[in-house]
Amino acid sequence: MNVPHDNQASRHRLKIGTLELEGRLIMAPMAGITNLPFRLMVKRLGAAMVTTEMISAAGLCRGNRRSLEYLKNNRAERPLAAQIFGARPDEMAVAAQMALEAGADVIDINMGCPVKKVTRTGAGAALLKNLREISRLVTSVRLSCNAPLTAKIRAGWSPGYPPFREIARVLQDCGIDAITIHSRSAVQGYSTPADWSVIREVKQEVAVPVIGNGDVFRPAQGIRMMEVTGCDGIMVGRGAVGNPWIFRQILSLEMGQEPREPELQERRALIMEHFSLLADTMGEHRAALSMRGLLIWYSKALPNSSVFRGLVTKIRDLGSLRDAMDRYFSSLEGCRP
Ligand SMILES: Cc1cc2nc3c(=O)[nH]c(=O)nc-3n(C[C@H](O)[C@H](O)[C@H](O)COP(=O)(O)O)c2cc1C
Structure with a gap:
């Protein structure tokens, strides 16, 4: 699959472990959307890193065809983060290895999915409920892979529980290289506006890079999120679906230029x-x-x-x-x- 490259350069860099991204804008993982074709397009339009859809660690360990297909990638989209979900530390460690062998540059652990089918197995956002479980699972993946490792969390399971600053600290103590925070709790779903003060607080809590996420629909909101939270990078989800040009538009604003609407x-x-x-x-x-x-x-x-x-x-x-x-x-x- 050949896709020409017309990416603009960003003067900002985001370092995730040993990986230095040429920019600080990241395409969020989105089930059913961030497949290889979509990732290639947003990469070309200015995303510094793209992420797979969430992939079941249990599925990978069983050799499930669909799970293995999600790992398919193309050199033109790299650097690529593979997002895996699961509740078993041993399976997550194996899944991380499989994703790296398939060509992923970064492993991202899903700790934010609120969908019942996922949380009732103890995976996704359910992990947030128990700091000890987080520690066991992340340590297992950390020990099995020396590639850049990130976690994508929400602001706790429910507002204030557990305190998201503690979650961030535990992740850092386990050796995570960057934290992405979607600034709503799991039980809030999308019912409330994203609360960017959460991103600012996480940034103040930890030394590892913090990637802010939630409600960036317009290019100016991307710049604003960085200004008000001090986050090191931003992750865009729904704002890029239907408008994959948003990355190019945010890059224009970063360079002091008016963002151009596509003809x-x-x-x-x-x-x-x-x-x-x-x-x-x-x-x-x-x-x-x-x-x-x-x-x-x-x-x-x-x-x-x-x-x-x-x-x-x-x-x-x-x-x-x-x-x-x-x-x-x-x-x-x-x-x-
Ligand atoms: C259709 C859809 C699929 C999603 N799939 C995933 C997923 O696979 N993994 C994940 O961590 N988050 C997933 N999310 C959440 C997004 O990555 C993101 O955190 C959330 O939409 C908030 O960011 P936004 O306001 O920029 O969309 C999904 C969201 C939507 C709307």
């Missing part, structure tokens, strides 16, 4: 590219199903988005996507998003 034709070309990269990895039919969901995100920035959504709900292959795009974009001639 309609550029949006159209990227959507087509996204589809064709997905089709390369999963076939046209599955790519079309996956694209239906993604087009809802892409449509948010487009004029007459309801018309667009109506046209794309039935796409089933490249031909029907191209037809829908032709009809929609020709109806917009002369408009800007």
Whole structure:
């Protein structure tokens, strides 16, 4: 899969253990979204590091086909963080090794997923409830891999429990190289706005780099998060889905330039590219199903988005996507998003 590189340079660097990133903007792990095609696109558009979807350590240890597929990567997207989840220290250690052998540069431990299917096994955000479990699990992974190791946490399981500053300190004591903090507790889900003061407090608590996460939807919010929290890097999730240009836009602001909105034709070309990269990895039919969901995100920035959504709900292959795009974009001639 060949994707040309038109990344802008950033003068900022983020060091994670022995790895120095050429920038400080990171694409968040997102199940169902940050597959190889999407990662290649955001890398090209300015993300300094991309992250896989969360991968089950138990699945990897059992040789589960889907879990192994999540590890597939491409040199053009590196440096790549592989995010693994699990509750068993021994399985997590093996999974980390497997991810490194598959080409990952960084291992990220998921301690933030609030989905019941994950937490009832003791994994994801459930780990946050017990500092001793965190310590056992992270130490096991740390001892098994000498690559850069990060953890992605939420601000505790519930507000104030356990205190997120303590979680951060335990992680640091176990040898974590950087901490990403999504500034809501697990039980809050997305019900409240992200509380960036949490990021600032974690930054004050530990010496390792802190990556802030939560509610960066506009380029200026990325700069603002760094200013108000002092965080070393920022991780963008939903703000990049449908607007993968957000990384390029934040980089422009960092350089004192006005961020440029992509032209309609550029949006159209990227959507087509996204589809064709997905089709390369999963076939046209599955790519079309996956694209239906993604087009809802892409449509948010487009004029007459309801018309667009109506046209794309039935796409089933490249031909029907191209037809829908032709009809929609020709109806917009002369408009800007
Ligand atoms: C569809 C979706 C899938 C996600 N999958 C993961 C995941 O696999 N691992 C993880 O740590 N977080 C996952 N998250 C959480 C995001 O990485 C991020 O922490 C969260 O969305 C807050 O950041 P944002 O406001 O920039 O989106 C997911 C979020 C969404 C919306």
